[in-house]
Amino acid sequence: EPEVTQTPSHQVTQMGQEVILRCVPISNHLYFYWYRQILGQKVEFLVSFYNNEISEKSEIFDDQFSVERPDGSNFTLKIRSTKLEDSAMYFCASRVGLAGETQYFGPGTRLLVL
Amino acid sequence: AQSVAQPEDQVNVAEGNPLTVKCTYSVSGNPYLFWYVQYPNRGLQFLLKYITGDNLVKGSYGFEAEFNKSQTSFHLKKPSALVSDSALYFCAVRDALSNFNKFYFGSGTKLNVKP
Numbered sequence: 426e427p428e429v430t431q432t433p434s435h436q437v438t439q440m441g442q443e444v445i446l447r448c449v450p451i452s453n454h455l456y457f458y459w460y461r462q463i464l465g466q467k468v469e470f471l472v473s474f475y476n477n478e479i480s481e482k483s484e485i486f487d488d489q490f491s492v493e494r495p496d497g498s499n500f501t502l503k504i505r506s507t508k509l510e511d512s513a514m515y516f517c518a519s520r521v522g523l524a525g526e527t528q529y530f531g532p533g534t535r536l537l538v539l
Numbered sequence: 540a541q542s543v544a545q546p547e548d549q550v551n552v553a554e555g556n557p558l559t560v561k562c563t564y565s566v567s568g569n570p571y572l573f574w575y576v577q578y579p580n581r582g583l584q585f586l587l588k589y590i591t592g593d594n595l596v597k598g599s600y601g602f603e604a605e606f607n608k609s610q611t612s613f614h615l616k617k618p619s620a621l622v623s624d625s626a627l628y629f630c631a632v633r634d635a636l637s638n639f640n641k642f643y644f645g646s647g648t649k650l651n652v653k654p
Contacts, residue, residue: 456639468629468644480639516582520640527573528642532582
């Protein structure tokens, strides 16, 4: 069964450094998402991406964040200058594109900013 | 505003007993509701969804959920719990005002099934 994959599974970085989190969505899916889960808190929407552009973003997704689909398979989340409060589990998700269709989530990248 | 509430942080049940994990929602328009399960160090796995049709939805691993419009609830149920069902369960609702289907998640309920 096709799955969403994410790399790395864990990343430790210093405050102020740039990080890139990578995702490979399911191959025939058209909509892509990033969510994050700060330890002990809810899973929160960050951004959705469709047709090579951001379609929707939350107030969390400020100028320090960017997303890209550099080729036909990868979907990346870049944090330009990490802050301590960016420490969280980051989940990528994708869906085919029909109304009401399920989002399928990757295993997540646990980011720790020191 | 769209939102989901899971009123219980934790649910404890003995193996073989029925389990219920509660979820209530608040949406504009028709609710599209989902349940996901998260095992330790794993991602969110889809269990089941309600879009339209029968109020009782059946999903993976013997789970089912009952949509109740008058009570704005979508409780997750299983007739006979297994120890392996122990995990974190999240209810989610699609933002009906979003053209791109973003989800709002509940805070999660930890299910402990004891042998």
